[in-house]
Amino acid sequence: MNKLLATAAVTAALLGLAGTTQSQNKKTLAFVVNGASDFWKAAEAGVKKAQTELPNYTLVFKYPEQASAAIQTRIMDDLVAAGVAGIMVSAVDPKTMGDALNRVGGQVALFTTDSDAPNSKRVAYIGSSNTDAGKQAGQLMLKALPNGGKCMGFVGLPGADNARERIEGVKEAIKGSKIELVDVRADDIDQTRAKRNVEDTITARPEINCMVGFYSYNTPRIYEALKDAGKIGKVTIIGFDEDPITLGGVKDGTIVGTVVQQPYEWGYQGMKDMAKYLEGDKSFIPANKLIIVPTQIIDKSNVDAFWTTLKERQGKK
Incomplete structure (x- = not known):
């Protein structure tokens, strides 16, 4: 009722x-x-x-x-x-x-x-071109893991085109390298479930040394779960989007980088x-009916400038 x-x-x-x-x-x-x-x-x-x-x-x-x-x-x-x-x-x-x-x-x-x-x-x-964004995340992975690694991905809606294309872009970028995207865990945009997926991975998959957050809130949940487990700095983190926790991690070096839209x-x-x-x-x-707004890699070198612009647009100080 x-x-x-x-x-x-x-x-x-x-x-x-x-x-x-x-x-x-x-x-x-x-x-x-x-x-x-x-x-x-x-x-x-x-x-x-x-x-x-x-x-x-x-x-x-x-x-x-x-x-x-x-x-x-x-x-x-x-x-x-x-x-x-x-x-x-x-x-x-x-x-x-x-x-x-x-x-x-x-x-x-x-x-x-x-x-x-x-x-x-x-x-x-x-x-965005989510395929291109995925390739950019793959570039971050290749740079951060020159000797290879086993990565777990986390996403909200695996059936959505943005998720599927980002995952495909990552796989294309790391193809032929020693980096493997082992699996992608879904949470249906449930914040509690998102963090639990990370916690379960930490417990059940100790070989995972890289985690990728494909949706904006996934990277903060990765960060929080790793921090609770005392594993910040021991697992490479790659993110998407510009959550404040993500940008803070990029700034202090605990998150390699994030691909922002x-x-x-x-x-x-x-x-x-x-x-x-x-x-x-x-x-x-355009003829293909796709109006693409470019994505950008944010790392420690440009995070401060990006964050300043973001706050200005949102009317924050």
């Missing part, structure tokens, strides 16, 4: 929002993420910046209660029912959400980010591009 009431309340609020914006001749654009993670704060900051430059639109940012394809689909359906004009989404599981994404894409302008759904009715993808640009550029599209301008969409 509580879930039904909560859903009804969300729908009512969205319908009220749509009525207000329509009365002001404003269209609503929504950014829907795949789970509650600090990673998305930068994208949210980008959306807020875009709002200052799009006075004729109302921009909303939606976090699902949990990383569930069903919940994310419900949020998008509610937004469509409320009259939004466009949705940008990081799909929880593009392969199982095909019908839902096509239904949404048939009614509003649908863009994907972070994890693409190329077989859906999406207009375009705006985000630009979620701020996804939010900022994505909302502006969606508005262009709705206004009839499709010139920014």
